Every structure is written in C-alpha cells, then in structure tokens.
Amino acid sequence: MTKRKIVVAVTGASGAIYAKLLLDKLQTLQAQLAEVAVVMSDNAKQVWVFELDNKAYSSYPFKFYAKKDFMAPFASGSAKFDTMVIVPCSMGTLGRIASGISDDLITRAADVVLKERRKLILVARDTPLNLIHIRNMQTVTEAGGIICPAIPSYYSKPKTIEELAMTVVSRVIDLIGLEDESYRWDGI
Numbered sequence: 001m002t003k004r005k006i007v008v009a010v011t012g013a014s015g016a017i018y019a020k021l022l023l024d025k026l027q028t029l030q031a032q033l034a035e036v037a038v039v040m041s042d043n044a045k046q047v048w049v050f051e052l053d054n055k056a057y058s059s060y061p062f063k064f065y066a067k068k069d070f071m072a073p074f075a076s077g078s079a080k081f082d083t084m085v086i087v088p089c090s091m092g093t094l095g096r097i098a099s100g101i102s103d104d105l106i107t108r109a110a111d112v113v114l115k116e117r118r119k120l121i122l123v124a125r126d127t128p129l130n131l132i133h134i135r136n137m138q139t140v141t142e143a144g145g146i147i148c149p150a151i152p153s154y155y156s157k158p159k160t161i162e163e164l165a166m167t168v169v170s171r172v173i174d175l176i177g178l179e180d181e182s183y184r185w186d187g188i
C-alpha cells in the first residue's frame with residue numbers, strides 16, 4: 001500500500017471542530033500516512049480558539065507551516081502530496097481559489113493540487129449561500145475539486161456535537177481514500 005501525503009488547511013469559517021476531529025482521526029491512521037502537513041489562516045486560529053476554547057491546533061505531531069511560508073514543499077507539484085483538504089473552507093478562500101488568486105500558502109497549494117490533477121477537497125461552510133458562492137463552487141468543481149459541504153447527517157443518531165461533526169469528517173476520510181471503521185448508511 002502506498003502511504004499517503006496529505007495537506008490539511010484550516011480557514012476561518014465556523015466549524016473548527018471539523019478540523020480538530022480530522023486531525024485527531026489522522027493521528028489514528030498514521031500507518032496509512034507518509035506525511036501530514038498542516039497550514040492555518042490567521043482567522044482559522046482565531047475561530048478555533050473562539051469555538052473550541054483551546055489552542056490545541058499547535059499540539060499535533062504533524063508539521064505546521066506558516067500561511068506566508070514561501071518555500072513549503074507542497075506549494076510545488078514535485079513534492080507529490082496527493083491530497084489537500086481545506087476544512088472548514090471559508091467562502092473567501094473558496095473565492096480566491098476559484099479566481100486563481102494564489103496569494104498565500106493555502107491558495108497556492110490548492111492551485112498546485114488542481115493543476116497537477118490531484119485531489120482537492122473543500123469542506124465549505126456558510127449559510128445561506130449567495131450566487132457568487134454557488135458559482136465559485138461550480139468553478140472549483142469543474143476544475144476537478146470536490147466540494148464536500150460541512151453538512152452533517154442524522155441517520156447514525158448522533159448523541160453529541162462530536163458525533164454529529166464526525167459524520168462530516170467520516171465523509172472526508174472516505175473521499176481521501178483512507179480505510180477507517182465508521183458508521184455507513186447501508187439501508188435498513
């Protein structure tokens with residue numbers, strides 16, 4: 001099995017819990033991973049602290065890159081990171097990616113993933129959506145990206161906020177292509 005190289009980018013949309021749960025889950029799946037690189041926007045750090053009341057984003061055993069890092073390996077196609085997940089993905093970051101505005105490490109890395117025809121997963125979060133958001137989602141989809149909205153499901157009867165949020169993160173794990181034991185709807 002080829003071990004995976006994954007970039008996790010976190011932006012300042014609501015839903016820091018999705019980033020936390022994904023990073024937690026990736027820690028348990030390290031046997032399938034060669035490398036996990038993490039980059040956060042400044043707004044993401046603020047929203048994380050506001051929503052989760054901690055700064056645990058700095059405690060993961062993954063390499064963190066500054067948003068303005070110019071030399072990060074995954075901003076180049078030759079580093080062969082196979083997947084990038086932006087979780088949660090703000091409408092601002094979505095719009096910059098859709099417009100090709102690569103003005104920081106997150107948007108440059110996303111641009112590289114699309115040009116190399118690798119996997120870009122945007123866990124987009126806002127509500128309601130305006131026509132610009134919808135058109136940007138269409139543009140990114142046509143360019144090969146996957147819009148995976150941060151919309152939980154209820155058929156697993158989640159009892160806690162973590163269980164509810166995990167329904168989104170499980171979909172992301174599936175989309176990345178990692179093996180994991182998690183609840184799947186398989187009919188009654």
Ligand SMILES: Cc1cc2nc3c(=O)[nH]c(=O)nc-3n(C[C@H](O)[C@H](O)[C@H](O)COP(=O)(O)O)c2cc1C
Nearest residue numbers: 011012013014041043044047090091092093125126
């Ligand atoms: C508490 C809080 C929640 C927010 N939630 C969202 C959201 O769900 N979706 C969104 O697109 N923007 C949201 N925003 C606004 C973004 O943080 C803002 O657009 C920011 O410029 C995004 O920057 P970034 O994409 O570089 O992280 C939120 C802001 C705050 C303070």
